[in-house]
Amino acid sequence: MLKKEKNLIFILVFTLTFQFRFLSLDLSPSWQWVNPYPTGEDINKVIFADGKYYAVGNCGTILSSYDGKIWEKHLTNTSADINSIAFNGQVFLAVGNGATVLRSFDGFVWNKVSFFESDNFIDISVIDGKFIAITDTFPTGGNIYFSSDGNLWGIAIKSTSDEIFYFRSLCKIGSNLYALGGCSFYDSQNGNWKQSAVIASSVDGENFEIKEYDLSPMFYSLSKNENLFVCSGYNNETLKGILLSSSNLENFEIIAQSPGETIVKEIIYNGSNFYAITSKSPFSFSSSTENYILKSDSGLNWWAVAEIENDEFRSICKGKDGFLAAGSYGTILKSEDGENFFRPTFSLKLYGWLYSSTYAKNKYVVIGTDISESGWKPIIYSSGDGIEWKKANLPENLYGGLEKIFFDEQWGKFFAVGSSMMISSEDSLIWATVNCNNISNYNDIFCNGTMCVAVGSMGDYPAFQASNDGVNWKIKKLDKSGKVHSISYGNGIWVAAGQKLNGKLKIWRSTDGIKWKKVALPSKKLTGQTARIAFGGGIFLVSTEGSYLLKSENGSDWILIEKPDKLNALPLIPSLSYKEGLFYGLAQGNGAHFISSENGAEWAVSNEFSKLFILDVKFDGEKFISVGDAGAILFGN
Known part of the structure; x- marks a missing residue:
């Protein structure tokens, strides 16, 4: 596993x-x-078509690969999430949110096709040479559309005010196409709304037969071997994901429960075995969930062949040289035998956040927080080319995260601050603690060539720490409560931005980096929890929460810029x-x-x-x- x-x-x-x-x-x-x-965006669908793997995902992502290892990204000119892709032997269509339809004749060049509705496309497939697409738009429900070329579309099933469909997937089995999902309909005899799972089947993509099932409120995927249909849904009473079986699509019975807090997202059959992937259940409130690739030789007994943590699978397909499964955060797993799944691409090992970066001494340096099983720890990576990264050696017994990094050219040192720590390095790989009376929480550091000033807070009070040699540091804690988040220097003046304890914006000014005074602001309504400051072109610019901006030439007189x-x-x-x-x-x-x-x-x-x-x-x-x-x-x- x-x-x-x-x-x-x-x-x-x-x-x-x-x-x-x-x-x-x-x-x-x-x-x-x-x-x-090849991506860090969520991958929503993978297929194997025309001799290549194709993967589509969030922010307009379309990728292709011959082997699942080396990928090529294709320009789509859209930031919409792409949810599915299909090929009819001549044309590729990719569909997504905001009625997005992209068309390509070679799988390389993609162009947007106008669509007359405003639905979110969930899935697309091909039957009898025609493209069939399903939508699901809250609260009006989903529809089924058909098209021969992706340009002109007809409608096969449309939700009404009395019958609202919620389609989840399209599954092609033999010469039949099945649309799976749920349906809410108004029972006029009893005067209430009812919900049931639905399977809509068609041999031509235009005429569908709809069947409703009470065993589950929603079906997600369907596949079949020689004798048995296997379907996924969830139990209405336990809200757990379930697998169901049927010999004729007339009656289903529950055969298994999806592992943990998951649902089975997709099921495929490769001629000898079933494969299924899981995603986090919509009813799960857990912050992290294990997800699986499941296998069955009969459709009745299932076992896990792969497991991932904190991510989820979205799609699986059979290619010429094995299986490819993909999901959130660009997760891709490949298997040549259907038993052993591996990552065909390389990635660094970090689970957490990166907050700041710099480039100096021909090296890229990034800092942040690792929140893996060892607890909250500062982390630093360094690279000369941005491809091969080395993890830096940090002093022991450091806890919390690093917020900002700055390189001072005068002393030839990197400085990194965060939580209650300040550390420095000459080569970006070996770091040492700066021996000074640390302020309790650092948020930023800036060096002007002759002096470095770090800012943050000591308890509930703003704090500034300055040094003109990088070794000896002076601390200034102000009497009024608040926190300092950002600092800059220009026109011979230091300016810092932060907040009062009530969250309102606060700006301080200093001529020497040690003695600080607050300045008057043009508005008392601005908040400062996310205040950032920069200097350039003779002016200071401060951004606040809500993307409001203020500017000043001297750090004392501020103007609120029209948003x-x-x-x-x-x-x-x-x-x-x-x-x-x-x-x-x-x-x-x-x-x-x-x-x-x-x-x-x-x-x-x-x-x-x-x-x-x-x-x-x-x-x-x-x-x-x-x-x-x-x-x-x-x-x-």
Whole structure:
């Protein structure tokens, strides 16, 4: 049985076709995942068609591979989640959320096809040369559509106000196509609503026969050997995932319960054995769940052949050289014999978050928190090329996470701070504790060439720690309660941003990095829990929760910038920096967006490029490096 390592460092490489000075234009960079390879986005469906594996997933992901090891990403020009893909022998169609339909004649070049509805596509398959697609849109329900080319669509089944379908999958068995899901219908005789599982079957994709079943409120997948249909659903009383069997689709009986808090997401039959994959049950409240690849020679007795932790499977298919299973966070497992599943690609071993990064001494360095079984521990990785990474040696008995890293050119040292620790290194691999009276919680550090200042809090009070040699440090704890989150330097002035204990924004100013005074703000309504500050082009720029922005030339007089429309839907700016004439950073809404501005007032916002929570971005003059949730690392030229 394969046990998944807790290995969620992600590396992406993307190429910007413009020089950095043009980042104020509205760009949509092309992204390429390197680790976990080939993607860190959720993979929702895998198929084997036209001699290749195809995988589709979140943020417009479409990948192809001949062997499941070396993958090629295809440009889709959409950030919509792609849920399924099918091939009718001449044309590929990929479908997803927001009525997304993508078409390709070669599997390489993809173009968007207009669709007259606004449904979310769940699955697509082929019967008799026609594409059949199912949708599921809350609260109006799901429909079944058919098309010969993906351009013109007809409707086979449509939900009504009295009969609402919730389709989950399409399963082709022989010359029949089955749409599985659930149905809510109004019982006029009893005056109430009832719910049952449904299977809609068709031989032409246009005319369907619908059967309802009371044994389960929802069916998820269906497969068949020579004698037996095997179906997955869940028990209405126990809310546990179940496997059911039937000889003729008239009556089902429960044969097994899905392991743990899972449901069986998909079942396939390869001519000799059944294979099934599990996902976390929609009724599970557990923060982590083990998921499995199950096998059966008869459909009645099942056993696990692979297991993963914290991720879930979404799809499995049979290819020319074995099986391929895929799921969340880019999980891919392959097996040549159906018994031994392995990861065909490499990934670093980290389960946690990365908060900050830098590039110095020809090395990329990322820092964060590892929350594996050993507890919350600081972690640092270093790489010369962004492909091969080495785990740094840290002092023993350090607990908590690292928040910020900064390289000071004057002393030739890396400094990293977080929780109640400050550590330093000359080579990024061997780190030592900085012997100083540590403040209780560090949040940021900045060096201006002659002095380094670290900021955070001591209990409920703002704290600043300054040094002009990297060895001797002076602490200044302010009398008024609050916390300092970010610091910068410019125009001969130090400026820091943070919050009061009630969460309201607070900004401090200093001419020497030791004596600090708070400054007046143009609004008392702004919050400072996520305040970030950057200096460039002669001005300080502060971002706050809600993506509000303030600017100042002297750190004393602040102006509230009118909030740009493009940032209205992005309530958080977790990273803000300045380089070569531009402010740049990250904005978070339902996903991560790259933002840039020449003056701090007019902003370009990229399309969503990841569902992950990206926390920091830096530019070293040649490449971007971004880090974030689940150990994400992104590179960009």
